[in-house]
Amino acid sequence: MAPLLLIFLSVLTVLFHRQWRRLQNNISEAKATGLPYVVVPFFFATVKWVLVRPLMLPLFKLLPDPWAERWPMLLEFTRGWHNGYKPFELEGCDTFVAVSPDRNVVYTCDPDVSAHFLRGPSFGKPQELLGILNIFGPTMTGTDGAEARLYRKTTAPFFTERTMKQVWTESTKGAKVLLNVFADSHPDRTAFSTSQMRAVISRLTLHILNSVCFEKRIDDEALRKLLKGEERAPEGHVLTYSQAMHGVLDYFDVIFFTPRAILNHSPLKVHRKARQAFYELRKYIEDLRSIKEKEMQPRKEVKKDSESLLDLLVLAGMSSPTPTLCPKAVIGNIFIFMFAGHEANANTLTFLLLLLACNPGIQKATQEDIDRILFRLRNEGRTDSSLSSLYEQAFPALIEGYVGACINEALRLFTVIPFLVKTVPQSQDAAKGEDEGHTFSVAGNMCRIPGGSMVLINTTAVHRHPQYWPDCGTTSRNNIASGKTNPVDSFDPQRWLVTETSASTKDKVPEGARFLRPKAGSFMPFSDGGRGCLGKRFALVELCAIVTQILSEYTIELVVKGDQDWQKTRENAARTLTEEVAMDMSLRLTAPVPVRFVKR
Ligand code: HEM
Numbered sequence: 001m002a003p004l005l006l007i008f009l010s011v012l013t014v015l016f017h018r019q020w021r022r023l024q025n026n027i028s029e030a031k032a033t034g035l036p037y038v039v040v041p042f043f044f045a046t047v048k049w050v051l052v053r054p055l056m057l058p059l060f061k062l063l064p065d066p067w068a069e070r071w072p073m074l075l076e077f078t079r080g081w082h083n084g085y086k087p088f089e090l091e092g093c094d095t096f097v098a099v100s101p102d103r104n105v106v107y108t109c110d111p112d113v114s115a116h117f118l119r120g121p122s123f124g125k126p127q128e129l130l131g132i133l134n135i136f137g138p139t140m141t142g143t144d145g146a147e148a149r150l151y152r153k154t155t156a157p158f159f160t161e162r163t164m165k166q167v168w169t170e171s172t173k174g175a176k177v178l179l180n181v182f183a184d185s186h187p188d189r190t191a192f193s194t195s196q197m198r199a200v201i202s203r204l205t206l207h208i209l210n211s212v213c214f215e216k217r218i219d220d221e222a223l224r225k226l227l228k229g230e231e232r233a234p235e236g237h238v239l240t241y242s243q244a245m246h247g248v249l250d251y252f253d254v255i256f257f258t259p260r261a262i263l264n265h266s267p268l269k270v271h272r273k274a275r276q277a278f279y280e281l282r283k284y285i286e287d288l289r290s291i292k293e294k295e296m297q298p299r300k301e302v303k304k305d306s307e308s309l310l311d312l313l314v315l316a317g318m319s320s321p322t323p324t325l326c327p328k329a330v331i332g333n334i335f336i337f338m339f340a341g342h343e344a345n346a347n348t349l350t351f352l353l354l355l356l357a358c359n360p361g362i363q364k365a366t367q368e369d370i371d372r373i374l375f376r377l378r379n380e381g382r383t384d385s386s387l388s389s390l391y392e393q394a395f396p397a398l399i400e401g402y403v404g405a406c407i408n409e410a411l412r413l414f415t416v417i418p419f420l421v422k423t424v425p426q427s428q429d430a431a432k433g434e435d436e437g438h439t440f441s442v443a444g445n446m447c448r449i450p451g452g453s454m455v456l457i458n459t460t461a462v463h464r465h466p467q468y469w470p471d472c473g474t475t476s477r478n479n480i481a482s483g484k485t486n487p488v489d490s491f492d493p494q495r496w497l498v499t500e501t502s503a504s505t506k507d508k509v510p511e512g513a514r515f516l517r518p519k520a521g522s523f524m525p526f527s528d529g530g531r532g533c534l535g536k537r538f539a540l541v542e543l544c545a546i547v548t549q550i551l552s553e554y555t556i557e558l559v560v561k562g563d564q565d566w567q568k569t570r571e572n573a574a575r576t577l578t579e580e581v582a583m584d585m586s587l588r589l590t591a592p593v594p595v596r597f598v599k600r
Pocket residue numbers: 140141142148152336337340341342344345348416417420421525526527530531532533534535536538539
């Protein structure tokens with residue numbers, strides 16, 4: 001026994017010594033950057049941290065201040081949204097290095113530094129983190145360099161104004177069916193809990209994506225069934241497409257972390273469910289690809305300006321003599337669009353509708369602005385009565401008006417992708433110790449970080465930075481940056497509509513307002529630069545069309561229970577929208593807030 005114990009202790013000592021030496025090295029490296037630094041025991045994205053996390057978090061609480069607060073804040077990746085600007089407030093600066101024995105990470109919420117790293121063409125994305133998205137094959141989001149550029153180049157031609165018009169049409173049509181479902185699904189015909197609402201909205205955004213990008217068009221009755229969850233799985237499947245997709249997202253970590261051999265044979269319920277969703281979705285995607293491939297056999301070339309996203313991807317996998325994309329990349333990229341193209345939209349829309357329900361004055365101002373824009377267009381005889389025909393005329397006015405302001409404010413307060421990560425390229429001569437690293441300016445001071453460094457841009461903190469997003473002077477909303485107040489009270493679309501006078505109130509459409517252009521790097525819900533969101537306009541058009549359709553016909557109201565007054569109900573909703581928010585694939589609400597849709 002004694003020799004074994006001795007061996008164990010020796011191994012432990014060697015490991016500890018190695019970690020200690022690495023930490024000393026990394027501290028020296030951090031000092032050389034010229035940036036403030038803080039020591040943390042782990043690098044947040046290691047299996048080691050994931051494994052010891054449940055044990056460590058309670059231990060951290062026993063530490064003296066500020067460590068008890070600091071370490072969880074820097075390591076709890078999924079709590080980033082809840083912490084807001086606080087980690088930077090605690091360190092007293094907007095850019096610092098978090099040093100650990102494994103790796104140094106530059107944390108920033110400085111708009112200039114963020115814009116520098118997002119817009120700089122030479123910075124990459126860390127594959128060790130984003131490769132998680134490659135479960136079906138390589139994807140644009142989960143790769144870097146030439147490979148990611150190829151996927152972007154293949155798919156970018158799809159995002160034309162012609163496509164946006166289709167997005168608008170499908171979204172307004174879909175929103176009408178959605179309202180129909182909201183109005184008659186519940187026993188009292190109007191009330192809806194947000195968990196149901198999110199599920200229905202997420203089916204709708206997935207439908208819009210499929211219809212526009214993958215040619216999966218259905219009629220209103222089929223859409224109604226789909227939204228209500230009454231759709232049946234087609235022959236050859238046990239899950240519907242929507243069940244398979246949402247199953248994969250629900251069990252994403254299980255699918256990624258479980259070796260295929262175990263996933264394929266494990267009798268555990270969680271593995272069975274994950275396996276079923278994974279293989280069902282793969283079959284749906286493969287069928288989509290093979291049917292399209294057969295349809296395209298005689299052509300093998302892209303017809304300019306009229307191709308769907310599916311056409312572009314499948315054709316790239318067929319081009320001769322050598323296909324531009326391998327079969328797995330076609331499948332992987334179909335999946336990434338299916339996921340990225342609906343999940344963030346659904347979550348943003350859910351948050352936005354709830355923010356409006358909690359702020360009736362703002363909702364009324366938005367409805368008045370919609371009425372004004374649609375009335376003007378109809379009066380000018382520029383349109384028939386159907387909203388779905390209005391993309392060219394209405395979208396520019398709506399997105400630069402109150403609807404656009406509400407969307408931006410929701411995207412700012414609920415940054416559904418709260419972190420963006422970049423890496424500094426390593427020089428060829430790094431092994432010989434000749435890497436010059438990268439020099440950049442932080443508040444006027446030049447700093448240098450070595451090649452291979454990771455930069456974590458905390459977009460949530462950027463979006464709550466007190467210097468760029470002050471809370472407009474109302475005493476009840478004094479410090480969202482520190483998480484001392486809630487997003488419901490901070491929701492102020494008016495800040496996007498700039499007037500010369502300071503007299504405008506939160507719930508009145510200001511005369512002659514111009515739309516705010518925030519400082520570069522201070523508002524980036526869609527990221528920025530060469531790897532920014534390819535679907536940004538798609539998302540804005542979709543959100544704008546749905547919100548306009550809903551608010552032009554309906555008002556969203558909080559449901560007040562018998563023993564509560566409206567103010568108390570709003571406080572409860574605000575608490576839910578602050579505390580019951582979780583980050584998994586993106587930021588989403590996890591608890592219900594009952595609302596109803598009341599015909600105007
Ligand atoms: C509210 C809705 C949306 C938000 C907030 C959003 C946000 C983002 C962000 C922050 C990124 C960068 C991720 C990173 O660097 O790690 C991104 C990437 C991406 N988004 Fe979106 N997105 C939305 C909707 C969409 C839609 C509708 C589509 C497609 C139809 C889409 C397609 C993509 C793709 C393909 C990428 C990867 C780009 C690349 O890696 O080069 N997104 N999105």
